Amino acid sequence: MNDLSMKNKLTTVHDGEKLMHLLNNESHVLPDVLFLDLNMPRKNGFECLAEIKRNKRLKDLHVVIFSTSFEQEVVNQLFESGAQHFIRKPSEFTQYKKIIQYTIEEILNDTFSHNNRKVFVISLPGK
Numbered sequence: 001m002n003d004l005s006m007k008n009k010l011t012t013v014h015d016g017e018k019l020m021h022l023l024n025n026e027s028h029v030l031p032d033v034l035f036l037d038l039n040m041p042r043k044n045g046f047e048c049l050a051e052i053k054r055n056k057r058l059k060d061l062h063v064v065i066f067s068t069s070f071e072q073e074v075v076n077q078l079f080e081s082g083a084q085h086f087i088r089k090p091s092e093f094t095q096y097k098k099i100i101q102y103t104i105e106e107i108l109n110d111t112f113s114h115n116n117r118k119v120f121v122i123s124l125p126g127k
Helices: 016-024 045-054 072-080 093-108
Strands: 033-037 062-067 085-088
Touching: 016 045, 033 045, 033 093, 045 062, 045 072, 062 093, 072 085, 085 093
Parallel strands: 033 062, 062 085
Antiparallel strands: none
16 A cells, blocks of 8 residues: 555554464564454454453554444444444445545544544545
């Protein structure tokens, strides 16, 4: 995602086990924001989120969940489990990039209040 209009470093992993190995590596600098896919192989987003929130070093990590699901029960469970935000995956890649950029900007500008159900589900303004 080099075409986001902000300076950023993006690190990706392909499954939940690799994610947790990377985050648990003491020499690795933690990200400002973690975009976590709910449906990952080997260890899903629910499992990773629970492990993150139990870990002293990781528990304050800003976690934004991506999912194709928009079931209210799932959204409620993610909020209760400690995720800061939820984004329903857009179908178009251009929308995907826009919502990531919007979310990062809002988080870095501290526009979103933490643990606030009213801003838990993020969507692009005007959508």
